[in-house]
Amino acid sequence: MTTLTQSTTWKALQAHTSQLPHMRELFAQNPQRFDQMSVKACGLFLDYSKNRINNDTLELLFALAKEANLTDKIAAMFNGDVINNTEHRAVLHTALRSKAEQEIIAEGTNIVPEVQQTLAKMAGFVESVQSGQWKGYTGKAITDVVSIGIGGSFLGPKIVSQALRPYWHAGLNCHFVANVDATSICEKLKGLNAETTLFVMSSKSFGTQETLTNTLSAKDWFLAQGATQQDIAKHFVAVTSNVAKATEFGMDANNIFPMWDWVGGRYSLWSAIGLPIALLVGMDNFKALLDGAHQMDEHFANTPLPQNMPVIMAMLSVLYGNFHGSQSHVILTYDHYLRGLPAYFQQLDMESNGKSVTLNGTDVDYSTGPVIWGGEGTNGQHAYHQLLHQGTALIPADFIMPLQSHNPLGEHHDQLASNCFGQTQALMQGRTFEEALAELSNSKLDEQQKALIAKHKVMSGNKPSNTLLMDKLTPTTLGALIALYEHRTFVQGAIWQINSFDQWGVELGKQLGNDVLERIGADKDATELDSSSNALVNLYRQGKL
Ligand code: F6P
Numbered sequence: 227m228t229t230l231t232q233s234t235t236w237k238a239l240q241a242h243t244s245q246l247p248h249m250r251e252l253f254a255q256n257p258q259r260f261d262q263m264s265v266k267a268c269g270l271f272l273d274y275s276k277n278r279i280n281n282d283t284l285e286l287l288f289a290l291a292k293e294a295n296l297t298d299k300i301a302a303m304f305n306g307d308v309i310n311n312t313e314h315r316a317v318l319h320t321a322l323r324s325k326a327e328q329e330i331i332a333e334g335t336n337i338v339p340e341v342q343q344t345l346a347k348m349a350g351f352v353e354s355v356q357s358g359q360w361k362g363y364t365g366k367a368i369t370d371v372v373s374i375g376i377g378g379s380f381l382g383p384k385i386v387s388q389a390l391r392p393y394w395h396a397g398l399n400c401h402f403v404a405n406v407d408a409t410s411i412c413e414k415l416k417g418l419n420a421e422t423t424l425f426v427m428s429s430k431s432f433g434t435q436e437t438l439t440n441t442l443s444a445k446d447w448f449l450a451q452g453a454t455q456q457d458i459a460k461h462f463v464a465v466t467s468n469v470a471k472a473t474e475f476g477m478d479a480n481n482i483f484p485m486w487d488w489v490g491g492r493y494s495l496w497s498a499i500g501l502p503i504a505l506l507v508g509m510d511n512f513k514a515l516l517d518g519a520h521q522m523d524e525h526f527a528n529t530p531l532p533q534n535m536p537v538i539m540a541m542l543s544v545l546y547g548n549f550h551g552s553q554s555h556v557i558l559t560y561d562h563y564l565r566g567l568p569a570y571f572q573q574l575d576m577e578s579n580g581k582s583v584t585l586n587g588t589d590v591d592y593s594t595g596p597v598i599w600g601g602e603g604t605n606g607q608h609a610y611h612q613l614l615h616q617g618t619a620l621i622p623a624d625f626i627m628p629l630q631s632h633n634p635l636g637e638h639h640d641q642l643a644s645n646c647f648g649q650t651q652a653l654m655q656g657r658t659f660e661e662a663l664a665e666l667s668n669s670k671l672d673e674q675q676k677a678l679i680a681k682h683k684v685m686s687g688n689k690p691s692n693t694l695l696m697d698k699l700t701p702t703t704l705g706a707l708i709a710l711y712e713h714r715t716f717v718q719g720a721i722w723q724i725n726s727f728d729q730w731g732v733e734l735g736k737q738l739g740n741d742v743l744e745r746i747g748a749d750k751d752a753t754e755l756d757s758s759s760n761a762l763v764n765l766y767r768q769g770k771l
Pocket of ligand 1: 431729
């Protein structure tokens with residue numbers, strides 16, 4: 227039993243949440259609700275009024291945050307304390323977007339100079355490639371970048387590049403390879419010209435099977451196109467914290483961009499892992515991305531909890547997960563460029579907070595990280611919104627939308643916005659039986675049929691949502707948005723007293739996978755595993771059912 231669930235505040239929240247009126251009533255009681263439950267920061271605007279809260283709820287949630295010593299924990303992260311207690315590391319992705327004049331000490335060293343040196347190395351390389359000065363082995367400029375990496379070494383570069391498509395440098399294209407399924411790399415290499423292709427191999431550990439295999443296959447492809455071993459240095463660069471392994475692998479020492487142990491993979495896009503982003507959008511826009519995140523860092527570190535955007539969003543998620551039994555959270559991006567963001571937030575949140583022991587190893591007796599999922603609006607309205615409106619699960623939703631489109635065209639953006647706002651309204655107010663019946667008053671159905679259909683049209687409402695707006699999707703607002711969710715994840719982990727920065731849960735699958743790989747390649751069928759695994763391995767070995 228943890229002290230958290232025994233606390234007075236926790237018990238008060240349990241009692242309080244069960245007696246709160248329907249949101250319809252909360253809006254009717256207080257015409258100022260929107261004004262009092264919205265906050266603006268770093269170019270973002272958060273409307274959190276469509277939540278199952280009143281002022282008492284918020285007071286209790288912020289009290290819970292205070293009892294978790296949240297302010298001290300935030301300071302400890304920014305100060306470079308070793309808060310990743312199982313890997314004995316500081317957590318300093320914030321240092322990656324710090325200003326050159328800052329001093330941030332990690333393990334006794336001011337790390338800002340090496341961050342700045344790496345940014346300068348990136349800038350020189352990006353300029354060289356974009357200007358055409360960097361030539362391939364036949365003297366041609368680079369036209370295509372193939373980014374090879376997985377997890378945080380893939381999602382950040384891929385999704386941020388996708389989100390910033392309006393800012394891409396003309397003449398450069400980028401292809402992302404992550405999965406070890408050969409289809410991924412084969413499809414991406416089709417039609418590319420080795421003479422004008424640059425491979426960026428990104429792996430913090432330089433030990434990830436998928437990335438190493440894909441890089442070796444990329445090298446084979448490159449040499450099969452007529453290039454020689456000496457040409458590798460013109461077409462392969464690496465981003466890693468394991469420079470020795472990269473050099474041993476054959477990467478040219480000058481083409482290795484460093485990163486550091488105090489940057490978690492799912493928090494690393496701000497480091498040289500973001501090199502594909504910078505190659506595509508240029509260093510000025512990459513620095514604007516960093517600056518947006520830095521602005522959110524300053525907001526997070528210096529704003530009192532009740533006005534602190536990441537804290538508000540995190541505590542609302544704690545409210546639903548720990549006091550309303552919700553098990554998942556949906557991210558709905560009403561912007562086509564942001565269509566990949568839910569997948570990015572999946573790794574960020576689920577690999578950080580998918581834990582079940584506290585920092586000191588005590589089993590939790592409360593829910594921790596929810597399932598994060600989602601997609602682009604309005605597509606989801608024609609796929610899973612039925613469940614959001616009339617399903618049995620409570621699934622809090624974040625709606626994210628820029629007020630201005632990069633592609634203004636007729637009524638399109640008006641319709642997008644009206645769908646976005648209409649959905650949050652429908653989730654909140656629902657539809658009563660009486661309203662449903664009234665809507666059928668002119669139908670030709672008999673009274674019994676009307677009552678039946680009306681029953682099926684009832685929507686309980688009281689379904690919570692946040693609406694996050696920005697003027698326009700730019701590198702700066704995108705940086706602030708992603709940093710917002712990073713800090714939201716941090717706050718939840720602080721409340722749950724878990725380590726959000728290790729990922730021991732991914733190790734066993736990798737180990738067993740390596741064992742299975744050996745059995746697949748063995749000279750006899752597998753017999754030592756469980757009957758299912760033996761059978762599956764042997765079916766694969768025979769290659770047919
Ligand atoms: O999924 C485990 C993980 O270590 C992630 O945390 C990380 O982003 C990914 O694998 C890739 O790791 P690396 O960058 O070391 O190849």
